[in-house]
Amino acid sequence: MAPTSCGRTHDVYDSSCPCRHMLDLLANKWSALALGALEDGPRRFGALRSKLDGVSPKVLTATLRRLEEHGLIDRTVYPAVPLHVEYSLTPLGRDACEPLALLRRWVVDNIERFPQAVLSDPRASVAP
Amino acid sequence: MAPTSCGRTHDVYDSSCPCRHMLDLLANKWSALALGALEDGPRRFGALRSKLDGVSPKVLTATLRRLEEHGLIDRTVYPAVPLHVEYSLTPLGRDACEPLALLRRWVVDNIERFPQAVLSDPRASVAP
DNA sequence: ACCACTGGTTCCCAATGGATACTACGATGG
DNA sequence: CCATCGTAGTATCCATTGGGAACCAGTGGT
Numbered sequence: 001m002a003p004t005s006c007g008r009t010h011d012v013y014d015s016s017c018p019c020r021h022m023l024d025l026l027a028n029k030w031s032a033l034a035l036g037a038l039e040d041g042p043r044r045f046g047a048l049r050s051k052l053d054g055v056s057p058k059v060l061t062a063t064l065r066r067l068e069e070h071g072l073i074d075r076t077v078y079p080a081v082p083l084h085v086e087y088s089l090t091p092l093g094r095d096a097c098e099p100l101a102l103l104r105r106w107v108v109d110n111i112e113r114f115p116q117a118v119l120s121d122p123r124a125s126v127a128p
Numbered sequence: 129m130a131p132t133s134c135g136r137t138h139d140v141y142d143s144s145c146p147c148r149h150m151l152d153l154l155a156n157k158w159s160a161l162a163l164g165a166l167e168d169g170p171r172r173f174g175a176l177r178s179k180l181d182g183v184s185p186k187v188l189t190a191t192l193r194r195l196e197e198h199g200l201i202d203r204t205v206y207p208a209v210p211l212h213v214e215y216s217l218t219p220l221g222r223d224a225c226e227p228l229a230l231l232r233r234w235v236v237d238n239i240e241r242f243p244q245a246v247l248s249d250p251r252a253s254v255a256p
Numbered sequence: 257a258c259c260a261c262t263g264g265t266t267c268c269c270a271a272t273g274g275a276t277a278c279t280a281c282g283a284t285g286g
Numbered sequence: 287c288c289a290t291c292g293t294a295g296t297a298t299c300c301a302t303t304g305g306g307a308a309c310c311a312g313t314g315g316t
Contacts, residue, residue, distance in 0.1 A: 010236045010239050011236070012161065012164075012232050012235060012236060013161060013164075013165070013179055013180065013181055014181050015181040015182030016181075018239055018242070018247035019235050019236050019239050020157075020181075020182075021247065022235045022239060022242060022247070023157055023160065023161075023231075023232060023235050024157045026231060026235065027155050027156055027157045027159075027160045027231065028155055028156070028157075029148075029151055029152045029155045029156075030273095031155075032151065032155045033140065033141060033151075036140075036141075037141070044293085044294085045293075045294055045295070046292090046293065046294075049294095051141055052141065053141055053142050053143040053144075053148075054143030054148075054274090055274090056273080056274050056275060056276085057294080057295060057296085058273085058274075058275090058295090058296080058297090059272090059273060059274065060295095061294085061295065061296085062272090062273095069243070069246055070242055070243065070246050071241075071242055071243045071246075077294095082281090082282080082283075082291090082292055082293055082294095083280095083281070083282080083292095083293060083294070084293065084294080085293085085294065085295090092238070092241050092242070095234075095238065096234065096238070098230075098234070099227065099230040099231040099233075099234045100231065102226075102227040102230055102231075103151075103154065103155065103227040103228065103230075103231060104140050104151060105227075106223075106224065106226070106227045107140060107147050107150045107151050107154065108138045108139070108140060108147050110220070110223065110224070111138050111146055111147050111150060113199075113220050114146070114150060114198055114199055114220070115197070115198065115199045118197055118198050118199075119146035119149065119150070172262085172263085173262075173263050173264070174261090174262065174263075177263095182305095183305090184304080184305050184306060184307090185263080185264060185265085186264090186265075186266085186304085186305075186306085187303090187304060187305065188264095189263085189264065189265080190303090190304090210261060210262060210312090210313070210314075211261095211262060211263070211311095211312070211313080212262065212263080213262085213263065213264090
């Protein structure tokens with residue numbers, strides 16, 4: 001498997017391993033997009049909201065809070081005239097961006113190879 | 129962005145782009161684990177169920193069906209004495225494994241860097 | 257007849273996701 | 287003085303999904 005410095009073996013396939021929890025955090029549409037959106041500098045809530053087309057404020061807040069709790073992003077409040085809040089990557093978050101960027105990139109580069117039927121209708125699999 | 133052969137630009141940040149839908153499929157805990165579990169050869173339902181520690185049969189079925197519909201895995205039924213079903217990667221699925229393997233790998237390699245508090249309790253963020 | 261094995265399905269409930277509306281705060285402006 | 291705007295979210299409601307446990311079908315074994 002992949003032994004780590006603490007001496008234990010960590011395994012994403014083990015449901016009781018912390019790795020599983022972290023995979024659950026990162027292997028998530030909105031997390032992957034939010035971290036990617038911060039790759040080229042800090043962004044404010046509103047900017048993220050427009051960049052992550054289709055996200056609702058509730059879900060965006062939840063995603064950002066979760067990423068913050070896990071040390072992937074920082075949340076900085078500027079109590080200026082119109083209050084604004086900036087989100088930025090921590091070093092850990094920046095590192096996490098690498099595999100996520102590769103995944104996003106892979107999807108874009110290989111999108112043509114997927115069955116067309118299922119691409120056109122997001123809910124093609126839901127039969128009445 | 130990343131223009132593709134069809135002439136359109138594809139963008140995972142655009143909610144109406146098929147890419148978004150595919151990212152949603154791949155940026156998912158169970159998908160990432162299931163594809164990884166098939167990397168070194170076909171596996172049967174029961175084998176996947178044990179490998180993906182903690183998955184319920186319902187969710188595993190749904191995950192596998194979705195991956196099959198999207199052309200990432202094949203489902204082969206052997207109507208032999210004790211019926212068995214084998215799941216295997218398609219070429220597309222095999223290619224998709226690369227970025228997913230990097231992500232799983234990154235998590236395992238960097239797990240020690242995450243805040244310990246949040247690692248120990250998967251639901252630390254859930255207040256009364 | 258009964259149990260075990262394999263590969264699921266069904267049922268039910270809790271958690272999550274998503275859309276829409278609303279709040280808090282100070283600034284601006286009539 | 288009250289109304290309105292921009293910013294960053296909450297609140298509320300409902301649909302979808304995730305998850306656990308039980309159950310089912312087909313066959314072989316005892």
